[in-house]
Structure formats: C-alpha cells, structure tokens
Amino acid sequence: MPKFINPALVKTNRRNVLRGSLLAGAAAMTAGAGMAGTPSKRMAPHVAPRPAAPKFILAEAEAQVAAPKVDLSGYTRVRQELVAPPFAPAHEQVATGGPKIVEIRMETKEVLLTVDEDTGASIWALTYNGSVPGPLIIVHQDDYVELTLANPADSQMEHNIDFHASSGALGGGGLTHVYPGEETVLRFKATRPGVFTYHCAPGGAMIPYHVTHGMNGTLMVLPRDGLKDAEGNPLRYDTIAYIGEQDFYLPMDENGDYKTYEVAGEDFSDSVEAMRTLTPTHSVFNGSVGALTGENAFKAKVGDTVLMIHNQANRDTRPHLIGGHGDYVWENGKFANPPQKDQETWFIRGGSAGAAMYTFLQPGVYAYVNHNLIEAALLGATAHFVVDGAWDNALMEQVMPPHVVET
Incomplete structure (x- = not known):
C-alpha cells in the first residue's frame, strides 16, 4: 500500500510550501482547477506538486521575519495537560496573576472510528489527540497559547490547524x-474572550474533507475576571x-451498505x-451515536451549574436541553457580549462554538x-x-397518573 506522502516530494516542496498550501489550494479552486491533479482512491490529492504560494503569502512571511520580536521575558510559562472530551482541562475560572504563556501539545492521529455500532458504520477519523472533537483548550484573555503540533511519521496525510481565536496567517493555518x-x-x-472553533485546513477540497x-475542536478564552451576567455580576459553574x-x-455502495477502507x-x-450532496449520513455528538448516552451520559446533581460548550465546525445547529433551559446563553460564543437569559433553544452557526449555563433544578x-x-x-x-x-x-x-376514562 503506497504512502500518501512522498518523502522526496516533501523535501523538494518544503521551502516552497511557506505554510501556504491552504491558499494555494484555494487559489486553484478559484481558478476552476479544484486541486492539482486528479486523485485516485489510493492516493491523496496533495501528492501532486503544489502551485507556488500566492504573492501576499510570501509578503506575509517576509513581514513576519522582519517584524520585531516580542519580549516575553516577563511572562510565566505554564503547561496545560489536555484531556479527552467531553471533559475539560484543569483551569481557573478567574485568573490569578498576569497573563501567561500556556504551553500545550497536540498530535494529529488518523484513527478508525466506529460511528454507529448498530449499522457497522465507520470512518478513518482525522483527529487531534485521537478524539472527535479535539480536546478543549482553556486560557484567559491576553494569555499566549503556545502549541506544539506533531504529525507522527506513520501518518498518511499532511495536517495543520486554524484557530478562529487568533489573528493573522489564516488563523495559524498558514504557519502550521x-x-x-x-x-x-x-x-x-488570545485577545478576544469567548469560545472558538479550531480545525484542520490543508487546502482546497481537503479542508471540508x-x-x-x-x-476540529474548541478553544475557550475566559475573561481574566471570569464570566459575568449582563449587569456585571459574576457567574460560576x-x-x-x-x-x-x-x-x-x-460513502455507501450500490446496495446501500457503508463502505470500508x-x-x-x-x-x-x-x-x-x-x-457534495450536503446531506450527512450521521450528525452525532462526540464522534459516534450514543457517545454521550447510557454509561457515557453526563452526571450531575440538583443544584449543580453546568457550562455546556457546543462546537459545530461545519453546519448550523440548534441545541436544546429537554426539561431544562439556558439560564445564560452566549449564542455567538463571545464573552465580551452580555449573555441572553432563559433560552429554550439556541443557535450555533456552522464554523463556531457557543456556550450555555444551566443550574439543574430537578432530578432525572x-x-x-x-x-x-x-x-x-x-x-x-x-x-x-x-x-x-x-x-x-x-x-x-x-x-393524576394516566388512567382509563369510561365513556
């Protein structure tokens, strides 16, 4: 089975990539080419030589080299240990001390994931740290996020990361x-407080792929003094x-059975x-049907306040808690804006994350x-x-319990 990455091609193209293959692929699509070359089912499309990086990407890279270096000598470095969803890493709701450099490490992993055990549906999931979604990252406003992104030698594909929370270079996608x-x-x-999507964006049709x-996953940037309601009162979870x-x-075969690879x-x-049909075969939470039900259901007690963070990197969605509400909802996911109150259903736009807070009042x-x-x-x-x-x-x-009514 041939590798999808040609090591010789990697060396040849390395200095021409300029971390700009995303725009190179996008430019090719704009011109009607879609992607360089016609991929077969055994060969990923990015094996074909890339077109040269656009001039503005070259200029951006040159500007970065020429820009003065930032003095970070006064910043404390801390390491955040990421955990698998649906859990959150250890963090402070209210920041202590000044802004920090938060070091994290993520590894791209290509894993065979069972999407639905009942039907046998599976997919070669492309992941950060092996989970769908990728791990939740939590920092505070004005912290620096310092990510080490590693792609193992046995991977089949090129990867990168676009942080919607960041500024410049295609969200970092052009540099990673x-x-x-x-x-x-x-x-x-991390200059803006809120919850933000991050995702892989290698270029062209490989972006939606x-x-x-x-x-994809979520980065939460908390205000340094924590979450607040519209009147400025503190909110805690x-x-x-x-x-x-x-x-x-x-993909399915002619008999309607899911294909395997x-x-x-x-x-x-x-x-x-x-x-291209724009019709998903599955729309699931955390990677598979039932991933957050049964033994994997969230656990809470009456009186607990839960912050529900919801990410959808591609399609619009409308979360609803049956039997509960959104006491406070940041539908757009941005904590600089006052939260909405007492929402029954809220709207998360594709390519974004939102947050809702609820205190459970009844068991069940x-x-x-x-x-x-x-x-x-x-x-x-x-x-x-x-x-x-x-x-x-x-x-x-x-x-009154249900009972038979005599007529």
Whole structure:
C-alpha cells in the first residue's frame, strides 16, 4: 500500500510550501482547477506538486521575519495537560496573576472510528489527540497559547490547524503545515474572550474533507475576571460539558451498505462525492451515536451549574436541553457580549462554538439534542444528563397518573 506522502516530494516542496498550501489550494479552486491533479482512491490529492504560494503569502512571511520580536521575558510559562472530551482541562475560572504563556501539545492521529455500532458504520477519523472533537483548550484573555503540533511519521496525510481565536496567517493555518514525521510550534495571543472553533485546513477540497472527518475542536478564552451576567455580576459553574457536534458523510455502495477502507485518505474520492450532496449520513455528538448516552451520559446533581460548550465546525445547529433551559446563553460564543437569559433553544452557526449555563433544578434524565429532531432521533445528535437529587413538586407534579376514562 503506497504512502500518501512522498518523502522526496516533501523535501523538494518544503521551502516552497511557506505554510501556504491552504491558499494555494484555494487559489486553484478559484481558478476552476479544484486541486492539482486528479486523485485516485489510493492516493491523496496533495501528492501532486503544489502551485507556488500566492504573492501576499510570501509578503506575509517576509513581514513576519522582519517584524520585531516580542519580549516575553516577563511572562510565566505554564503547561496545560489536555484531556479527552467531553471533559475539560484543569483551569481557573478567574485568573490569578498576569497573563501567561500556556504551553500545550497536540498530535494529529488518523484513527478508525466506529460511528454507529448498530449499522457497522465507520470512518478513518482525522483527529487531534485521537478524539472527535479535539480536546478543549482553556486560557484567559491576553494569555499566549503556545502549541506544539506533531504529525507522527506513520501518518498518511499532511495536517495543520486554524484557530478562529487568533489573528493573522489564516488563523495559524498558514504557519502550521506538518508532514508525517514533523512538528511545529505556533504561538498567538488570545485577545478576544469567548469560545472558538479550531480545525484542520490543508487546502482546497481537503479542508471540508478533514473537517468532516472529525478534525476540529474548541478553544475557550475566559475573561481574566471570569464570566459575568449582563449587569456585571459574576457567574460560576461547577463543571463543563464539552460537546462537539460532527456531521459525517459516509460513502455507501450500490446496495446501500457503508463502505470500508484500509487506510486514512483512501476514501477521498468517495467522500467528496458524498459531501457534495450536503446531506450527512450521521450528525452525532462526540464522534459516534450514543457517545454521550447510557454509561457515557453526563452526571450531575440538583443544584449543580453546568457550562455546556457546543462546537459545530461545519453546519448550523440548534441545541436544546429537554426539561431544562439556558439560564445564560452566549449564542455567538463571545464573552465580551452580555449573555441572553432563559433560552429554550439556541443557535450555533456552522464554523463556531457557543456556550450555555444551566443550574439543574430537578432530578432525572435530561436529553440534550439538536432540535432539528430528525437529526436528533435519526442521525444521532443526542446526549443525556443524568441528575441525582430530590424532586420538587412545587416545580412540577403529576396530579393524576394516566388512567382509563369510561365513556
């Protein structure tokens, strides 16, 4: 089985890439070429020689080299240990001390993921740290994020990362292209508070291909003095529920069965054809049907306040907590704006993240769904919160149980 990356080509193209293959691919698409070369099912499209980087990318790179270096000698360095979703890394809700340099490390991993055990649907997921979505990163406003991004030598594909929270160089995507066996370090200042999408964006049709294969996640930038309501009163949460909604477009054969592939990238041509329908075969939370239900359901107690972070890197969605509400909702995900109150359903635009805070008032099972109920019930976009505690009849009471009515 041939590798999708030609090591000789890597060396030849390395200094021409200029971390700008995203725009090179985009320029080719704009010109109607789509991508250089016609990929087969056994060869990823970026094997073909890239066109030269656009002039403005060259100018941007030259400007960065010429720019004065930032003096970071007064900053404290801290290491954030990332954890697998749906959990959040250890963090302070209110920052102590001045801005810091927060060091994190992520490794791109291409893993065979079962999307639905009942149907046997699977995909070669493209991931950060092996999970769909990628891990939640948490810093405070004016901190620096310093990411080491590594692509293992046994990977099939080129990867990078675009942080919607950052400024310049395509969100860092233009500076982070890594081939198998390479790693790079990117540092940027988190200037805007909120929750933001990050995702892979190698170039051309590979951008939606990587995003719809799971290569996306969320960065939360907290205000240094913590979250607040519209009047400036502090808001605190007991825990975070991190939800990444993922649309998958799994190719099928002539019998309607899901196809299988031996390695990552082999499904490229079939996936592009499936993606063009704009009709997902699955819309799931955290990578697979039932990933956040049953034994994997969120656990809470009456009185707990949960911050629900919801990311959708590609399609619009409308989260709803059945039996609960959004006490405070940052629908656009940006904490500099006052939160909305008492929302029943909120709207997350494709390519963004949002946040909602709720204090549970009753025990029981709460279903957290995409309130396009077709996607929730038929495509998999459902999670559960299992809440312990005492029932409050003042809030809800079954006055009379169901019974037969004589006519």
